[in-house]
Amino acid sequence: MAQDDGDTKAEGGGETRTLQRALNVAMIGSFANMAIGVISALVISRVYGATILGAYALAYVGVAALPHATSLCEQPALVRLLAMEPERGERGSGLALATLTLSYTLTLLFGPLVALGSAFYLIHAARLPEAVAPMVALVIGYIVLDKLSWNIDGVLSAYRAAGPLAIANLLNSGVMAAAAIVLALVHKSLWSLTIASLISSAAALGFRLWAVRPYLRWRVPRDAYRSGLRELPGMVRFGLRVLPGSISEGLTIQSSLWVLGATAPVASVGAFSRAQSITVKIGDLNYRLAAVIYPSLVRRAHINDGGRSFAADVMASLGRTFAPLLIVLCGAAGASHTILALFGQDFLSAEGALAVLLIATGISTATMIFGEGLTALSRPALTSIGYVVGLAATLGPLIPLTRTYGATGAAVAFLMGTATSTAFLFVALVAAAPGAWGRHHLAVRGLALAACCVFAYGLVHWVQTVAGAPLTAAVGFALTGLVLWARRRSGSARHGAADDNQAGGSTPVQ
Structure with a gap:
């Protein structure tokens, strides 16, 4: 028994160090x-200005919808399966190829429908028919290039290959910028940005195939591929429980961009799109961190140590990512005028x-960690419910806020949805792993309190133009209640862990 405990601790310590190294590389x-x-x-x-960028943002709407519309x-x-498989194993390779088959089948079936819907939106809602052809080119590029890259990223994520994932994204961003600048010297238009996007996708795919x-x-082997196909129904059943959350x-x-595109001039959409693109670049960090955190938590969920x-891994992830990032982004929110002034007066x-979106992006890191934790515990339905709740909290005030406050109102609606989703997922995660949080109650309370203070401070000082006092009060009360609830929950978990130790037993996570 003592030997088993020692092996478990050694395994846990090694996993934690591996996670920390991977998180450092990803960061x-x-x-x-x-x-x-x-x-x-x-x-x-x-180089291009707000009008062309606004048109590109609207043309990209179809591509932005494709990952959610063409995936189960x-x-x-x-x-989840590859995380427990050896590298270059027959079963793992068969599973990856079977998943690629399903992924492309769905994309070829639903991709044209998404393109038709996007064309209707561009012609009738956005009143931008000249963006239809670039949108179709971007959709084709997604099907041929980006979809394969997305599938390869899943494999790299399972084996926590944070380095290749980071290089692929650096290559994508760098080539996009270089190609856009060169093409602008030839002809500055919406098509120049479209072609630059396709070139960058092709370059990143080439590296991923090598990595x-x-x-x-x-x-x-044919038998391994057939075995992977036989496992697809179970994978799809698991994925269907994640799907509502992904769509939400x-x-x-x-949704903010869609509503703004239907109610505001193209230049205003371009300014909001540039602000959103800054936060999306930061938000990509969540996707890269999830590629490291999720497989680690899957392994942790199989360790029988209560x-x-x-x-420990959840708290390590929060401490190394969420807390410092939120503080930095709240500081950046205070400099939103200076940041956008660099892009030009049009923005x-x-x-x-931008100030609101930066704060929301910092909070979304915690949303990601809590959601990945629930999925690793085989509770993806709770993750989906959390994102659906966040979507409802966004859509409810979105139209009135956008009509009243324009781009800032749309950003506030997004912030409200993000904060609501985060609170729900946190409560669900602690409830899904009873007895696991006793050792970490101080960290949980400290992080929640820090988030409360920083978030409220940012709203009071940097977002006063939009319902500053009521919104700050509401968030302050909500997060303070979350702190008190975490304290009570961790206290009861601590007593439960003490009772388990006296009884000489342990409870597995699942």
């Missing part, structure tokens, strides 16, 4: 990608929107 790579993305966005904004969320199920070689076999998350992000190592109308 460094993401910040480098963020820096390149912001610099390239600055240059592109100066099979990738989380694939990562995935240590993890997958190029030649998959995408709608929450895109959930202690699982909670200053989105100053308030």
Whole structure:
């Protein structure tokens, strides 16, 4: 028994160190990608202006909807299985190829429908028929290039290959900026940005194909492929429980742009799109961190130690990502005017929107961690419910806030949805892993209190133009209640853990 406990602790310690190293690589790579993305966005904004960027943002609506419309969320199920498989194994390669088959089948079936819907929106709602052809080109590029890259990212994520993932994204951002600048010298138009996007996708895909070689076999045995196909129904059932959350998350992000595009001039949409693109570059950090955190939590969920190592990884992820990032982004929100002034005077109308979006992006890191934790515990339905709740909290006030306050109102609606989703997922995660949080009650309370203080401070000082006092009071009360609830919950968990220790037993996470 003592030997088993020692093995479990050694395994847990090794996993924690692996997670921390992978998080460090992901953070460094993401910040480098963020820096390149912001610099390239600055240059592109100066070169192309708000009107062309607004048209490109609306043309990109179809591509932004494709990942959610052409997926059954099979990738989380694939990562969950590959996380326990050896590199270049027959079963893992068969699973990856079977998932790729399903992914492309769905894309070829529903991609044209998304393109038709986007064309209708561009012609009748956005009144921008000249963007239809570039939108179709971007959709074709997604089907041919980006979809394969997305599937490869799932494999790299399962094996926590944070370095190749970071390089692929750096390559994408760098090539996009370089190609856009070169093409602007030839002809500055919406098509120039479209072609630059396709070139960057092709370059990033080429690197991913090279980087995935240590993890997958190029030649998959027929029996392994057939075995992977037989496992697809179970993967799809798991993915279907994740799907509502994935769709809701995408709608929450895109709905602000859709409503603004139907109610505001193209230049205003371009300014908001540039503010949103800055936060999307930062938000990409969540996707890269999830690629590291999720497979680690899957492994932790299989350790029979009463959930202690699982909670340790959750808290390590929060401490290394959410807390510092939120503080930095709240500081950046205070400089939103200066940031947008770098892009040109045309973009200053989105100053308030950028401040709100930066704060919301910081909070969304915690949303991601709590959601990945629930999915790793085989409770993806709770993750989906959390994102659906966030979508409802966004859509409810979105139209009235957008009509009253423009881009800033749309950003506030997004912030409200993000905060609501985060609170729900946190409560659900602690409830799903009972007895696991006793050792970490101080960290839980400290992080919640820090988030409360920083968030409220940011709203009071930087978002006063939009319902500053009522919104700050509401968030303050909500997060303070969350702190008190976490304290009570962790106290009861601590007493439960003490009782378990006296009885000499332990409770598995699942």
